[in-house]
Amino acid sequence: MTGYSGNRKALPLIRVAVRKWGWLLFLGLVIQGLIAPAAERQRGHALVLRIDGPIGPAQASYVEQGVKTAMEQDAAAVILSMDTPGGLDTAMRDIIRVIFASPLPVLTYVSPSGARAASAGTYILYASHVAAMAPGTNLGAATPVAIGGGLPLPGGRDKEPPPAEDGKKPAAPAEDSSAKTMEAKAINDAVAYIRALAELRGRNAEWAEKAVREAASLPASAALAQKVIDLMPATLDQLLADADGRTIILNDKEVQLQTAGLVIAHFDPDWRTQFLSAITNPNVALILMMIGIYGLIFEFMSPGVIYPGTIGAICLLIALYALGTLPVNYAGVGLILLGIALMIGEAFAPSFGILGIGGAIAFVLGATIMFDSDIPGFEISWAILLTIIGASLLFALLVVPMVIAAYRRPVVTGxxxxxxxxxxxxxxxxxxxxxxxxxxxxxxxxxxxxxxxxxxxxxxxxxxxxxxxxxxxxxxxxxxx
Missing domain, CATH: 2.40.50.140 (Nucleic acid-binding proteins)
Structure with a gap:
C-alpha cells in the first residue's frame, strides 16, 4: 500500500511536467514555422519562365507577365529557359524591350540538351544579362525573313548573271534591283540591331554579324569559347551557382549577382496566354476564319436558325483578332474571300466548273501568300489547306445547290x-x-x-x-x- 500511495503522489508532478514540455514543444514548432518562411524569403528565389516553340505574340505577353510576377514576388532573378526555332520579329523585339526594362537580372538559358536558340532566339540570348546554354545545344541562323519570302542566305548575294557577249556586264532589271535594295536594308538593320546588343552586353559582335549575314550557327561549347555566351551549365542549379558573383549592367548600374542557393520557382502561362498561343497559329486562324465565313453563309441562307450565325460570328471575330497579331499579307485575305465568292457563285450560276475551279485557285493562292511560309513555326500546313479547299468545293457544288433547291421548292405545309x-x-x-x-x-x-x-x-x-x-x-x- 505504501508503494501505491507513492505513485499516486507522483502523478500530479508527471502531469505538470507533460503540460510544461508540451507547451514548450508547441511554441517551438510555431516559432520554427514563422522563422522558416522568413529565412526562405531572405534566401530569395529565381522565377523560371519557359518558352518552347516559335516566338509569337503569346510568348511576348507571357514573358512580360512573368517579369511582372517576379517583381511582385520580390524574386532575385528571372530565368528564361528557351528552346525555339525563331519566330516573329515584332514579338522578339517586345521580349527584348521587356528584358531591357526589367529591374531584375534576366538569365536566358537554352535547354535542355538538344535545344536551340535559332533566329529570333539568338537575338534574345544576346540581349539577356546572362547568356547560358546547356551542353549539346546550339544557336545562330539569325538571317531575317521578309514577308512573302526569305532573304538571301550566305553573304546576302545572289549569283550574278553571266556577262554579255560583248563583255559588258548586263544591267539588272529594275524589279530585281529594288528587291535587292529591300533585302539589303533588312539585313543591315538586323546587323546593326544584333551588334548593338552584343556591344551592350560585351559579347562577340563579329560572330553576331556573321550569324545574320551568313546564317552561321554554333554549338554551345564553341559559343562559350568565342565569348558568344557567358556560361555552359548542365542544370538550373548549376546556372545559379555559376552566375553568382558576376557583374552585370542593370538599369545603367553595375550590379553583382548573388544567385547561389536561390530557390527555383516556375511560372506557368495562364489560360489567356495558352488561348492566344493557340489562335495565333496560322493554321488555326485560317480554320476559324473559314468556320466564321461559312457559319454566316448558312445563317443568311436559313434565317432564324441562330446557331450557325452565332458560332460563325464568334469564330470570325477570333480569327480577325488573331490575324491582327500576325504578319498578314492582306492581298492573300482578299484572294481567299474572292475564292469563296467564286465557289459559291458556281452554285448560283453554273458555269461548267469554271467559277468553282477559279475559286479554288484563288483560295490556294490567297492561303499561300497570306502568311510568310519562311518564318519558323508560322507555316501553313498543306494538309489543312487541301482539306479546307476540298470542303469548300463540296460546299459550293453540293450543299449550296441543295439549299437553293429547297428554298425554291413549293411549300407543302401550313x-x-x-x-x-x-x-x-x-x-x-x-x-x-x-x-x-x-x-x-x-x-x-x-x-x-x-x-x-x-x-x-x-x-x-x-x-x-x-x-x-x-x-x-x-x-x-x-x-x-
Whole structure:
C-alpha cells in the first residue's frame, strides 16, 4: 500500500511536467514555422519562365507577365529557359524591350540538351544579362525573313548573271534591283540591331554579324569559347551557382549577382496566354476564319436558325483578332474571300466548273501568300489547306445547290398548302359562306355568287378566311395571299 500511495503522489508532478514540455514543444514548432518562411524569403528565389516553340505574340505577353510576377514576388532573378526555332520579329523585339526594362537580372538559358536558340532566339540570348546554354545545344541562323519570302542566305548575294557577249556586264532589271535594295536594308538593320546588343552586353559582335549575314550557327561549347555566351551549365542549379558573383549592367548600374542557393520557382502561362498561343497559329486562324465565313453563309441562307450565325460570328471575330497579331499579307485575305465568292457563285450560276475551279485557285493562292511560309513555326500546313479547299468545293457544288433547291421548292405545309385546292360550298349568302376543304370547315369569301354544293378553288387567304372562286373559272393571274 505504501508503494501505491507513492505513485499516486507522483502523478500530479508527471502531469505538470507533460503540460510544461508540451507547451514548450508547441511554441517551438510555431516559432520554427514563422522563422522558416522568413529565412526562405531572405534566401530569395529565381522565377523560371519557359518558352518552347516559335516566338509569337503569346510568348511576348507571357514573358512580360512573368517579369511582372517576379517583381511582385520580390524574386532575385528571372530565368528564361528557351528552346525555339525563331519566330516573329515584332514579338522578339517586345521580349527584348521587356528584358531591357526589367529591374531584375534576366538569365536566358537554352535547354535542355538538344535545344536551340535559332533566329529570333539568338537575338534574345544576346540581349539577356546572362547568356547560358546547356551542353549539346546550339544557336545562330539569325538571317531575317521578309514577308512573302526569305532573304538571301550566305553573304546576302545572289549569283550574278553571266556577262554579255560583248563583255559588258548586263544591267539588272529594275524589279530585281529594288528587291535587292529591300533585302539589303533588312539585313543591315538586323546587323546593326544584333551588334548593338552584343556591344551592350560585351559579347562577340563579329560572330553576331556573321550569324545574320551568313546564317552561321554554333554549338554551345564553341559559343562559350568565342565569348558568344557567358556560361555552359548542365542544370538550373548549376546556372545559379555559376552566375553568382558576376557583374552585370542593370538599369545603367553595375550590379553583382548573388544567385547561389536561390530557390527555383516556375511560372506557368495562364489560360489567356495558352488561348492566344493557340489562335495565333496560322493554321488555326485560317480554320476559324473559314468556320466564321461559312457559319454566316448558312445563317443568311436559313434565317432564324441562330446557331450557325452565332458560332460563325464568334469564330470570325477570333480569327480577325488573331490575324491582327500576325504578319498578314492582306492581298492573300482578299484572294481567299474572292475564292469563296467564286465557289459559291458556281452554285448560283453554273458555269461548267469554271467559277468553282477559279475559286479554288484563288483560295490556294490567297492561303499561300497570306502568311510568310519562311518564318519558323508560322507555316501553313498543306494538309489543312487541301482539306479546307476540298470542303469548300463540296460546299459550293453540293450543299449550296441543295439549299437553293429547297428554298425554291413549293411549300407543302401550313396555310400555303391551301392555295389552288378544290373544295365544296356548304352554305353561301351574298359574298360569304362556309366551304369544306381538307376535311375542315372554313369561312370563305368570293366576288362571284356561289351556291351550296358548288365546287370552288381557293385563290388566297386572309387570316383564317379563304378567298375562293368557282372551280370552273380559270385561275386568276392576280392570285395572292
Amino acid at each position: 396555310q400555303e398548302d391551301m392555295l389552288h385546292k378544290i373544295g365544296d360550298v356548304l352554305e353561301w349568302s351574298g359574298t360569304a359562306g362556309q366551304v369544306f376543304v381538307h376535311g375542315e370547315r372554313w369561312r370563305a369569301i368570293s366576288d362571284t355568287p356561289l351556291a351550296a354544293g358548288q365546287k370552288v378553288r381557293i385563290i388566297g387567304l386572309d387570316g383564317l378566311t379563304l378567298k375562293v372562286q368557282p372551280a370552273s373559272s380559270p385561275p386568276s393571274q392576280g392570285d395572292r395571299r
